[in-house]
Amino acid sequence: MAKRENDLGRDPIGKLLLRLALPSVTAQLVNALYNIVDRMYIGHIPEVGDLALTGLGVCFPVIMFVSAISALVGMGGGSRAVVRMGEGKEDQANAILGNATALLVVLAVAATVFFQLVKEPMLLLFGATPETLGYASDYLTIYLWGSIFVEISMGLNFFITAQGFSTMSMATVLIGAVTNIVLDPILIFGFNMGVKGAALATITAQAVSAVWVLCFLTGKRTKLKLQRRFFRIDFKVLAPVLALGVSPFIMNSTESLVNIAFNSSLKAYGGNSAVGAMTICSSVMQVFFLLIQGIAQGAQPIIGFNYGSGDLERVKKTCRLLTICAFTFSCTACAALELFPQVFVALFNDKPELVELAVWALRVYAAGMFMLGIQSACQQSFVALGQAKVSLFLALLRKIILLLPLILLLPHVLSDKVFAVFLAEPAADILAAVTTGSMFLWRFPRILERRRQELEGKKA
Numbered sequence: 266m267a268k269r270e271n272d273l274g275r276d277p278i279g280k281l282l283l284r285l286a287l288p289s290v291t292a293q294l295v296n297a298l299y300n301i302v303d304r305m306y307i308g309h310i311p312e313v314g315d316l317a318l319t320g321l322g323v324c325f326p327v328i329m330f331v332s333a334i335s336a337l338v339g340m341g342g343g344s345r346a347v348v349r350m351g352e353g354k355e356d357q358a359n360a361i362l363g364n365a366t367a368l369l370v371v372l373a374v375a376a377t378v379f380f381q382l383v384k385e386p387m388l389l390l391f392g393a394t395p396e397t398l399g400y401a402s403d404y405l406t407i408y409l410w411g412s413i414f415v416e417i418s419m420g421l422n423f424f425i426t427a428q429g430f431s432t433m434s435m436a437t438v439l440i441g442a443v444t445n446i447v448l449d450p451i452l453i454f455g456f457n458m459g460v461k462g463a464a465l466a467t468i469t470a471q472a473v474s475a476v477w478v479l480c481f482l483t484g485k486r487t488k489l490k491l492q493r494r495f496f497r498i499d500f501k502v503l504a505p506v507l508a509l510g511v512s513p514f515i516m517n518s519t520e521s522l523v524n525i526a527f528n529s530s531l532k533a534y535g536g537n538s539a540v541g542a543m544t545i546c547s548s549v550m551q552v553f554f555l556l557i558q559g560i561a562q563g564a565q566p567i568i569g570f571n572y573g574s575g576d577l578e579r580v581k582k583t584c585r586l587l588t589i590c591a592f593t594f595s596c597t598a599c600a601a602l603e604l605f606p607q608v609f610v611a612l613f614n615d616k617p618e619l620v621e622l623a624v625w626a627l628r629v630y631a632a633g634m635f636m637l638g639i640q641s642a643c644q645q646s647f648v649a650l651g652q653a654k655v656s657l658f659l660a661l662l663r664k665i666i667l668l669l670p671l672i673l674l675l676p677h678v679l680s681d682k683v684f685a686v687f688l689a690e691p692a693a694d695i696l697a698a699v700t701t702g703s704m705f706l707w708r709f710p711r712i713l714e715r716r717r718q719e720l721e722g723k724k725a
Contacts, residue, residue: 286563320400322544341510351573363495392528411468633691
């Protein structure tokens with residue numbers, strides 16, 4: 266039997282969360298570097314950096330949708346597999362892994378073909394202009410051909426994390442990110458490939474990560490193993506996986522819709538400069554949001570495993586500690602962005618007009634970040650507890666029910682329309698977090714009580 270790095274059922278919760286969260290946070294940070302580093306280099310291309318950066322920002326909805334597919338299958342499958350492991354049903358856990366792998370391949374191919382066919386009109390709809398369309402199209406064409414590597418590396422990495430192999434999970438992302446960071450300047454500037462070089466560096470890095478993941482999940486250390494007999498599409502296995510994964514999928518995919526709404530509105534009210542500022546703001550916020558999400562993902566295996574095994578006290582302690590840690594971090598991040606926005610903006614561009622606008626916009630855009638810790642901790646706890654319907658509603662709440670309407674409505678209420686568009690983000694963040702936290706306080710004890718009754722019924 267393979268030895269886990271961490272004993273999810275017996276190790277002290279504080280130390281266990283630290284050991285799992287630190288690699289998970291590091292992995293999320295490094296994962297963000299795939300796109301962030303591209304934007305940093307592209308934004309500093311001589312003479313056309315601001316236009317190229319804006320063009321890359323227009324591609325963001327598609328990039329987020331590709332990532333959302335990996336979350337749909339990987340996070341849903343990993344969360345369900347770890348519960349099965351806690352129940353001692355290892356064969357069922359392996360079946361989930363095999364089916365998830367097959368589905369990731371199918372969805373990657375389908376997404377690649379579809380987006381290639383509708384690429385240019387789609388980019389114009391997303392906010393591209395004649396000046397930025399070429400840069401956006403060049404980047405997205407190459408990125409899409411490597412999307413299968415994105416799905417495998419990101420989607421299957423959840424199954425490594427679910428077993429408690431947090432260091433290996435971190436290594437998956439770290440290996441790819443280092444490859445990307447090394448290749449970016451070589452291809453962008455050394456071979457004078459511009460945005461094409463950035464895209465090629467990204468998909469090459471994801472391919473390296475994908476090979477690493479596949480080697481680990483077929484190796485000796487893993488408890489969950491990729492097996493040929495389970496590499497198929499069985500909807501009886503996949504239906505509950507997709508039901509659980511639909512919440513993180515919506516969280517990621519609706520980011521695409523939101524980005525489209527932001528870019529379209531800002532193009533109308535503020536032109537290319539406003540869209541460029543939005544690209545910088547969303548890039549910075551993405552890093553901090555992924556760090557918060559990394560803390561929550563570090564807690565998910567502990568919550569899911571102990572919920573499955575019936576140790577409900579450990580579940581309560583983990584959720585409490587997760588909420589405290591995530592909220593503390595989100596408050597610290599919010600303070601840093603409000604006090605020193607120019608430090609973060611300078612990483613992406615040095616054109617005075619764009620920098621001035623982006624610094625102002627970031628202060629508005631990040632004003633509600635202090636509440637994201639509560640939002641992420643509670644929502645990811647619902648995912649770990651198998652509460653698919655609640656997680657789905659909360660995922661819809663922040664982006665679809667609140668943020669999208671606010672982006673469209675606030676410019677008709679406030680005279681400064683660009684300010685109104687950026688203000689929609691903190692307004693939605695605060696409202697969603699208050700709702701999510703309140704719902705968690707009400708439902709959490711009832712979920713644990715039902716589980717306690719289930720376990721007592723099995724003993725009887």
